[in-house]
Amino acid sequence: MPDKNDLLNALTRPGSVRFDANPAEVASLKELWPRLQNVAQNGASLWVLDGPPSVRNTRVKVYPTGHAAFYNADGRRFLFADPEGNPLHECEWMKEQGAGESKLARARMQLDCRQWLGVKPGAKTFTTQLDLKGQPGWESLTLDDLRKKAAEVWNVPFSEVKYFYKDGNFTHCGEGRYEIRLTKDGLYALPEETFDRTVFISCMFSLNWERLDLIPVVELFQSTLPGSGGAVFELIWGLYDDQSREAPLGPLRYRGLPTYPSREAFNIFSAFFIPSGPPGEKIFDVFMDPDRSQEIAWLPRKDPPWRYFRQANQVCLTVQDRFLYKATVFDDPAAIPYVNCARGARPSCQRQIAVRPGSIALTDEDRSREIPLNPVWGIEPGPESEKPQPRYPFGWRKFFDGNPPVTDPVKAIYTVPFYPEGDSEIDESSLQPMVLDQIFYYMETCPDMPEKLEKIDRVLVHTFDAAISGCIDSARERQYTVLYSDPEFAQKGAQLLWDFAAARNQLDALKRVSFLPEADHVEQAYQGKYGMIFKWIPFLYFQDREVCERILKSAADALEPGGLLLLAGPSPIIGLFDYYGLRALYHDPVIDMPFFRQHLKMCPENRVREDLEVFLAEKR
DSSP, X not given: OOOHHXXXXXXXXXXXXXXXXXXXXXXXXXXXXGGOEEEEETTEEEEESSSSOOTTTEEEEEOTTSOEEXXXXXXXXXXXXXXXXXXXXXXXXXXXXXXXXXXXXEEEEEOTTSOEEEEEEEEEEEEEEEEOTTSTTGGGOOHHHHHHHHHHHHTOOHHHHHHHSOGGGEEEEEXXXXXXXXXXXXXXXXXXXXXXXXXXEEXXXXXXXXXXXXXXXXXXXXXXXXXXXXXHHHHHHHHHHHHTSSSOOOOBEEOOTTOOOOHHHHHHHHHHEEEEOSTTSOHHHHHTXXXXXXXXXXXXXXXXOEEEEEGGGTEEEEEETTEEEEEEETTOTTOOOEEEOTTSOOOGGGEEEEEETTEEEEEETTEEEEEEOOGGGOOOXXXXXXXXXXXXXXXXXXXXXXXXXXOOHHHHHTOSOOOOSSSSBOOHHHHHHHHHHHHHHHHHHOTTHHHHHHTOOEEEEESOGGGGGGGOOTTSOOEEEEEESOHHHHHHHHHHHHHHHHHTTOGGGGTTEEEEEHHHHHHHHTTSOEEEEEEEOOGGGTTOHHHHHHHHHHHHHHEEEEEEEEEEEEGGGGGGTTTTTEEXXXXXXXXXXXXXXXXXXXXXXXXXXXXXXXXXXXXX
């Protein structure tokens, strides 16, 4: 348990407090420091000012694990730190002029990998104009009538539309016209630890951060950095704990228009909160029904996951109920945490941890190292024995012939799709997974595709770095040549591919997969012949007709007769297909793809290049 001086050191540690309003909070608390008295309460240690503990006079709470929350004069936490004083999250609270209650202005959370994530309440307001004049009975339509129509169109429960669209969201503009506004919170990566430079991740339906009742929907959940879910829920759990000190809060509900229930979401919710549902029904089944997810009530666990940063060993540990769940090594070029498999978890790429007497063993394939077990972490080996690794024919590094490329540990963490916050164009790497979905759709639509695929033995994947794993079929052995230019995306593609195949016992089918750096192997690769080629023409060349034609010619020359070209490139390039012996089976602009249209439901202002088209072509 940290003593009073250790707590002061955590409070004044360089970099712990970065928001503009909080240096004054630190100065105020330092001034009061000599007057704070220690009081034990419900297993926690409280440092209070004058009198029995209350929301207003409790300035520090030290949990039984040694984690500490620091509060301002309004009883709002502005800093939360682990027992060594490492900041886990920081909040900035502001009062509007004339308002009595402070509001959350911003929050930032340190991830296991030491990158930072930020939440900004009310970051974006979306506005829709609605004109009902001319529809039957438009003069007598009520706001509930509008909500019911919206519920029908969106195929969501009326109760959820009513929850998110209050009367204040509607402005009547006369003669059946309405302006409808909806404000959402924003989630951001913070490369420089503050909001001075942000990378937009996603929108979330706005939370009442001052009195929580909602579990947020992270709409673009595939764009979050590793560990984001745990860090956000650590903050939510802490705020719920603070807000229920004097008057109990009601349960939280998972709500959205629609919700996006998944097993992963259920697991992360369950780590911090206890679910309860309709009697006689399976909680998980109710949760997985998008129309019923909000029926599950979530109340906080007494002992959530606790994170411990250990600078001496360059590691962050996650512990719950004295069980070590995972360990993340700082500046790890592989960017994969180590997972404890003693209770059945499956590690990614054979990276697992085991608790031994006096130490923790971190194993990566055939590599292993140990770190001393610190009593502060409260970890016990438990009755579970160290689970042996399954035997695999090879590890993920084999795709690189045992020598994966040198990677930047920070950039490796940022290998997720990022979409613009406003009306900017989506960049190429973030578009590639979406385009690949369209290619799969074409392949499923083509009636004789199974027969065509049966004949293919050699495949080339080139300039599809952000979607490599999706280009490779682990169900059938083929020779795949993957030319990459981005080491971090290539590494992640290899890891995703290995995990997918290992989970299905299909690694033997991937023994002829080779990841090769483009600069060293592109000429040799195009001298071969392939039954299928995945090719993305970079935006850089879209306005250069000669370069685009050379790219198309190289791909066509490398295709066997009857071979398939899966191409993303400028729309006009189809005019060259016949000359190079290609026949377009399917093609569509990305702007018209159903997968992009689905994306617009979450980010309605995002744009794509109008001349970007997806082609499935066959060589005559």
